[in-house]
Amino acid sequence: MSTTAPRPGTVTTAIPARLDRLPWSRWHWTIVIGLGTVWILDGLEVTVVGNIASRLSEPGSGLAVSSSQVTGVAAALYVAGACTGALFWGRLTDRFGRKKLFMITLAVYLGATALTAVSFHAWWFFLFRFLTGFGIGGEYAAINSAIDELIPAKYRGRVDLIINGSFWVGAVGGALLSILALNTSLLAANVGWRLTFALGAVLALVILLVRRHVPESPRWLLIHGRDREAEEIVSAIERQVEEQKGERLPEPVGGELEIHQRRSVTFMEIARTVFGRYRRRAVLGFSLFIGQAFLYNAITFGFGAILTKFFNVPADHTGYYFAVIAVGNFCGPLLLGHLFDTVGRRVMISSTYLLSGLLLFGTAWLFDQGSLGAGTLTACWCAVLFFASAGASSAYLTVSEIFPMETRAMSIAFFYALGTAAGGISGPLLFADLTGTGKAGDTVLAFSIGAALMCMAGLVAAALAVRAERRSLEDIARPLTAVAVRARAATKGARPSRRTPGTEGPTAPPAASTP
Numbered sequence: 307m308s309t310t311a312p313r314p315g316t317v318t319t320a321i322p323a324r325l326d327r328l329p330w331s332r333w334h335w336t337i338v339i340g341l342g343t344v345w346i347l348d349g350l351e352v353t354v355v356g357n358i359a360s361r362l363s364e365p366g367s368g369l370a371v372s373s374s375q376v377t378g379v380a381a382a383l384y385v386a387g388a389c390t391g392a393l394f395w396g397r398l399t400d401r402f403g404r405k406k407l408f409m410i411t412l413a414v415y416l417g418a419t420a421l422t423a424v425s426f427h428a429w430w431f432f433l434f435r436f437l438t439g440f441g442i443g444g445e446y447a448a449i450n451s452a453i454d455e456l457i458p459a460k461y462r463g464r465v466d467l468i469i470n471g472s473f474w475v476g477a478v479g480g481a482l483l484s485i486l487a488l489n490t491s492l493l494a495a496n497v498g499w500r501l502t503f504a505l506g507a508v509l510a511l512v513i514l515l516v517r518r519h520v521p522e523s524p525r526w527l528l529i530h531g532r533d534r535e536a537e538e539i540v541s542a543i544e545r546q547v548e549e550q551k552g553e554r555l556p557e558p559v560g561g562e563l564e565i566h567q568r569r570s571v572t573f574m575e576i577a578r579t580v581f582g583r584y585r586r587r588a589v590l591g592f593s594l595f596i597g598q599a600f601l602y603n604a605i606t607f608g609f610g611a612i613l614t615k616f617f618n619v620p621a622d623h624t625g626y627y628f629a630v631i632a633v634g635n636f637c638g639p640l641l642l643g644h645l646f647d648t649v650g651r652r653v654m655i656s657s658t659y660l661l662s663g664l665l666l667f668g669t670a671w672l673f674d675q676g677s678l679g680a681g682t683l684t685a686c687w688c689a690v691l692f693f694a695s696a697g698a699s700s701a702y703l704t705v706s707e708i709f710p711m712e713t714r715a716m717s718i719a720f721f722y723a724l725g726t727a728a729g730g731i732s733g734p735l736l737f738a739d740l741t742g743t744g745k746a747g748d749t750v751l752a753f754s755i756g757a758a759l760m761c762m763a764g765l766v767a768a769a770l771a772v773r774a775e776r777r778s779l780e781d782i783a784r785p786l787t788a789v790a791v792r793a794r795a796a797t798k799g800a801r802p803s804r805r806t807p808g809t810e811g812p813t814a815p816p817a818a819s820t821p
Contacts, residue, residue, distance in 0.1 A: 316566050317533045321524050321540050322780050323558035326459040331547045334465075337456050340517040341449045342469035344412060347506055347513070348442050349476025351419065353628065354484050354502045355380065355435075368496035371428045380435045387439025388446075389723040395444025396719025399451060400571070400712060403530075405522040407715075408448035412517065415441030416510040423503035443726075447719040450706045454714075455523040459776050463651065463703060464643035470699035471639030477632035481625040525711055525779070529565060529787055563780055565787040571712040579713050579786065580720070590770040591705040591717070595725025597659060597763025598698035601666065604756025605687055606631070612749060617680035627684050634688030638695035646700060652771035655704065658697035659764030663757045665690045670753035674746055694760065701725070708772050711785040 328334075362369050371380075391411070399407040418437035425431040450466070457465050483505075487498035521543075524536035548555055581588050613619040613627060638658075646654045669686040672678050678686065702718065709717040774782045 315531070316564065317528060318562050318564045319528055319533065319536075320558050320562045321528060321536055322563060322778055324540055324544065325456070325524065326778050327556060327558045328458050328543070328547055329551060329555075330458070330461060331550050333543055333546050333550075334457065334461075336516075337453065337520055338465065338469065340513070340520040341408065341453055342472060343513050344415075344442075344445050344449065344510070345470060345473040346476035346479070347415070347509055348445075349473035349478075349632070350480040350483065350502075350509075351438065351442075351476070351506055352384075353477045353480025353632075354487070354499075354506075355384075362499060366494075366496055367499070369425055369428060369431060371431065380432055383432050383436040384439040385726055387436040387441075388443035389439075389727050391440035391443030392447055392719040392723045392726070393443075394440075396447035396715045397573070399444075399448045399715035399719075400576075403522050403526055404448055404452040404455070404715075405520065407444060408452060408520075409514070409517060411441050411444035411448055412510060412514050413441075415445065416507055416514060419503055419510060420507035423500045423507065425500075443719075443722070446702070446722045447715040450702055450718050451526075451715045452520070452523055454703070454706045454779065455525045455711075456521075459778055460647065462707070463646035463700075463775060466703040466706070467639040467643040467646060467696060467699040470702050471636050471643075471695055474632040474635035474695065477635070478629050481629040481632060485625050529711060529785060563785075563788060565785060571786060575786070576713045576716050580709055580717055584709060584783070586770055587708045587772065590708070590766060590772075591701070591721040592724065593763040593766040594655070594659070594697075594701035594704060595721050596728050597663075597760045598694065598701055599725045599728050601662065601690075601694055601756040601760040602698065604666070604752050605691065609687070612683070613680055616746070616749075617683070619680050627680065630684055631687050631691060635691045635695040638692040639699045642693075642696040643699075646696075646703070647775050650773055650775045651700070651704070652767065652773055655697060655700045655771050656764045656768035658693045658700065659760050659767055662690050662692075662694035662697060663759075663761035663764060665693065666753055666757035666760065670750045670757065673753070674750045676746075697760075697764075704771070704774075707774050707779055707782055710783045711779065712787065 362371055391414075395407055395411055415438060418434045418441055422431060422434040422438060425434070450470075453466060453469060454462055480502075483502055486492060487502050489498070492498070493501065521539045522535070524539050527533065527536035527539070544555055609628065609631070610624040613624050619627065642654070642658065665686070669678075669683070669690060672686065673683065702722070705717050705721045706714060772782060780788065
């Protein structure tokens with residue numbers, strides 16, 4: 307397969323329609339495992355660090371840091387790294403391809419996590435916490451782009467939600483693993499926490515080996531003048547699926563897409579597209595990310611302090627409660643995901659946001675009345691986050707599919723960085739003060755702020771969410787390089803892309819419809 311990009315020209319292709327008409331197969335499971343399992347590592351990483359903060363500050367841990375430095379400085383550096391990495395790698399993902407970047411970003415994550423395990427000084431620990439976040443931020447842009455461009459339209463919603471929700475599978479593992487790491491009868495104080503980071507590096511290496519077999523996005527190849535490679539990849543996928551199913555694939559439904567290929571799109575063009583042509587969609591993305599960021603921080607940032615201050619739960623037992631909360635989080639996308647493809651995006655996104663916000667208002671009222679114990683409060687949190695997790699995962703799905711192909715990774719990166727910065731910086735500063743006072747009224751206020759912003763985002767989704775279920779990405783947001791869509795005559799077998807060389811250069815696409 308050639309890796310040298312030919313001179314861009316005009317290409318007429320049915321490759322997007324051919325990818326979308328594929329039935330679910332073992333090949334798609336390879337994509338899910340190769341690309342999606344990194345969120346499990348992210349969940350494990352974040353949870354472990356939060357839960358072992360007290361151990362790192364103890365004499366004999368091997369690090370001269372305080373608990374507040376771990377939960378404050380290290381957490382802020384991880385968030386800063388994730389925001390910076392998302393923007394840096396997101397731009398490169400749109401320019402140089404999905405595969406190159408999701409291999410590089412995972413390698414960065416792997417190396418930084420391994421080096422965190424051998425930390426000998428506070429500055430070393432902080433530096434590699436930043437670099438770990440830098441790698442994981444890039445993963446969000448590269449992975450979500452690749453998944454949505456490779457998964458058929460019929461399954462795109464549920465797969466994207468479950469993959470993003472798998473963060474909480476890692477959180478369950480991290481909560482339970484931290485209990486073992488803190489048990490000095492099993493592991494020395496300066497060994498247990500190091501082994502948790504080393505385990506994360508080993509798991510990342512396994513994923514990196516699996517990920518080698520994931521191809522480049524044919525959609526990206528088409529736009530960047532590498533239609534021959536795109537054709538070879540899609541033909542190989544079709545042969546694999548036909549061999550597995552034992553029958554010939556049906557004809558793709560939809561028209562052929564004609565595009566003028568380009569090697570790159572300028573940053574200003576991306577900005578004009580996202581904030582000019584699609585400004586209503588930009589408002590939608592902004593609202594979804596800010597709402598879920600504040601709701602999550604209203605609950606998860608202060609959950610340990612709430613349990614210890616109000617219900618006298620021992621600090622080393624809060625991990626069990628967090629594991630229960632994490633299970634509730636994962637069950638939301640797992641059980642509700644298919645409804646985003648059947649009932650539809652607008653109904654499901656708005657309802658999950660509104661329901662989680664209203665349930666958190668109810669939790670705040672019960673807490674203020676003194677009607678909850680540690681167990682019943684955890685049960686209320688599980689109910690809230692069951693819906694909130696599905697909604698939060700749909701935020702990533704939304705910004706991935708409602709903007710044109712050429713801007714996809716950068717759009718994901720921008721809204722991810724925006725939401726992460728708001729939730730990871732201003733959120734903790736606000737909610738730490740409220741949940742740390744030990745006053746019920748302050749905790750009720752924290753819950754109410756998160757609930758109000760989540761409900762507001764739900765109302766925005768009810769008005770602006772795009773009905774993207776079961777639709778081709780190119781139908782939801784026409785590529786900037788698209789010229790026309792032609793009705794496709796039924797033929798026996800899929801027609802390959804047809805290239806007209808020598809027509810280099812952009813052509814203004816027709817105005818795309820916005821919600």
